[in-house]
Amino acid sequence: MRQIDYIYQNFDPISFSKNIKNYKKYLSGGDKYFLTKIVLDSFRDINEIKNKINLNEFTKIDKNKIYLNFIKDHKNYTNKDIEKYFINKHNIVNDYASYKYNDNYEDLEFLVQEHVNCGEIFRNYPKFFEIIFYAQVTFKEHTDNDDLHFGMYSDFYCLNVKKSNKYFLFQFDYEQDGNDYAHLTKVFSKKPNKIKLIKILKSEIYYHDFINKDEIIVNEVKKFDYDKSYNRIFSKGYKIQHKIDPHFTNEEEYFNFHNTKGNYSIARNFATTNPKKYFKKYFQDWRWEELSFFLSSTSGKIKEKVSKNKFFNFVMSDKLNFRSNIKFIEKIIYSYDDLDGFLNYIPKKIQESKALKEEIRILRLFRGKNKKFIIEVFRKNEDKLEDLVKNYMPSTIFDDPLLMDELIKLDINNTAYIGPRLKKNKKFMSKVKKILEIK
Numbered sequence: 106m107r108q109i110d111y112i113y114q115n116f117d118p119i120s121f122s123k124n125i126k127n128y129k130k131y132l133s134g135g136d137k138y139f140l141t142k143i144v145l146d147s148f149r150d151i152n153e154i155k156n157k158i159n160l161n162e163f164t165k166i167d168k169n170k171i172y173l174n175f176i177k178d179h180k181n182y183t184n185k186d187i188e189k190y191f192i193n194k195h196n197i198v199n200d201y202a203s204y205k206y207n208d209n210y211e212d213l214e215f216l217v218q219e220h221v222n223c224g225e226i227f228r229n230y231p232k233f234f235e236i237i238f239y240a241q242v243t244f245k246e247h248t249d250n251d252d253l254h255f256g257m258y259s260d261f262y263c264l265n266v267k268k269s270n271k272y273f274l275f276q277f278d279y280e281q282d283g284n285d286y287a288h289l290t291k292v293f294s295k296k297p298n299k300i301k302l303i304k305i306l307k308s309e310i311y312y313h314d315f316i317n318k319d320e321i322i323v324n325e326v327k328k329f330d331y332d333k334s335y336n337r338i339f340s341k342g343y344k345i346q347h348k349i350d351p352h353f354t355n356e357e358e359y360f361n362f363h364n365t366k367g368n369y370s371i372a373r374n375f376a377t378t379n380p381k382k383y384f385k386k387y388f389q390d391w392r393w394e395e396l397s398f399f400l401s402s403t404s405g406k407i408k409e410k411v412s413k414n415k416f417f418n419f420v421m422s423d424k425l426n427f428r429s430n431i432k433f434i435e436k437i438i439y440s441y442d443d444l445d446g447f448l449n450y451i452p453k454k455i456q457e458s459k460a461l462k463e464e465i466r467i468l469r470l471f472r473g474k475n476k477k478f479i480i481e482v483f484r485k486n487e488d489k490l491e492d493l494v495k496n497y498m499p500s501t502i503f504d505d506p507l508l509m510d511e512l513i514k515l516d517i518n519n520t521a522y523i524g525p526r527l528k529k530n531k532k533f534m535s536k537v538k539k540i541l542e543i544k
Contacts, residue, residue: 108213111347112148118233120198121147122268128289137287140275141218144226150199151184154191155352157200163356164374171195209345216342222277223329224262238263238302239328245320260329263302272296380419393427397436406500411446421450428452431460442499444468471498480511487515494522506533
């Protein structure tokens with residue numbers, strides 16, 4: 106079954122009626138897909154909920170309290186238990202958020218948006234919804250009336266959510282450059298008449314600063330039909346099939362599934378959090394170059410003590426031969442604040458090797474407590490400062506106001522490395538702001 110058909114067949118109007126009450130959380134950042142996201146949060150998929158139960162039950166990836174509490178209270182559970190706890194109590198009807206990590210997520214979102222923007226999804230549930238008003242606003246000077254896809258115009262419809270008896274006036278702006286938006290412009294507790302709605306569209310709606318009130322034309326229409334040509338235009342989204350992953354009651358079976366044909370990031374989590382059991386099953390054909398990625402950092406230094414890192418301890422144990430691989434050590438040594446802890450795992454002959462001895466000496470320079478000496482090193486190596494900042498300095502330096510002040514004096518671009526703790530220092534950041542303004 107196509108995913109778009111599954112959404113229609115399993116759309117839950119009651120869930121939507123609850124989600125629309127919390128519309129403000131979907132509006133954060135002015136997201137043009139906010140109404141589409143409410144719809145996507147409102148179709149039932151118990152299988153997806155089961156998959157997320159597994160994720161919380163067997164891994165530490167999600168750590169969702171609602172799911173963890175359910176697992177604690179339900180050793181054996183049925184679909185009825187899931188419906189009672191997740192759907193009825195917490196209004197969780199699916200785990201569609203997990204689709205965001207799929208390559209096809211945006212393609213489906215584009216397609217669903219077309220169903221939402223014309224009101225088609227709501228017309229399929231007349232018992233729960235009624236669209237009482239449709240209108241298109243064009244502009245005398247800024248809309249090409251021969252072809253509305255070239256120019257600027259806005260579509261509106263007013264949706265009655267019968268469960269709450271509220272009326273929501275939605276606005277969908279379209280521009281020639283594809284810079285489209287969606288807005289919730291008004292919420293009514295009582296049914297507004299057409300005269301009132303037309304007046305709002307003419308005089309109360311914000312369009313653009315350059316739009317004059319006298320060029321606004323309100324065209325009431327019978328309805329916005331869903332154009333089936335969009336199935337071809339958004340063919341990638343239209344062709345997506347509804348996916349059903351199996352549900353597991355056994356941890357190893359869950360790992361084996363994701364290690365072979367499921368989500369490899371889930372299997373990786375098993376291998377890194379419980380390496381004694383799963384390392385060789387997941388990393389069986391991996392070379393040190395690939396493995397080093399999981400012991401390195403792409404954003405700043407790893408601050409924790411290496412002795413607390415279960416995966417690091419396993420990889421660097423005597424059971425494996427990685428600690429004696431100079432190239433492997435060269436690859437990961439720059440990622441850790443805890444240099445002394447790191448070196449405790451490395452054989453002396455490797456530390457004394459020609460390739461590493463000088464690197465270790467430089468790394469130690471920046472982990473001393475003599476700040477005057479460190480500043481002197483900065484000044485004497487100004488031409489190498491970028492390399493020193495990226496590779497050799499521990500994260501503690503970037504939270505130190507004295508040391509960061511010196512780094513910024515030497516190169517204004519070092520403001521990019523200001524640490525998270527130092528960013529909270531108002532006095533220091535005020536000084537940085539003044540320097541940037543002068544520059």
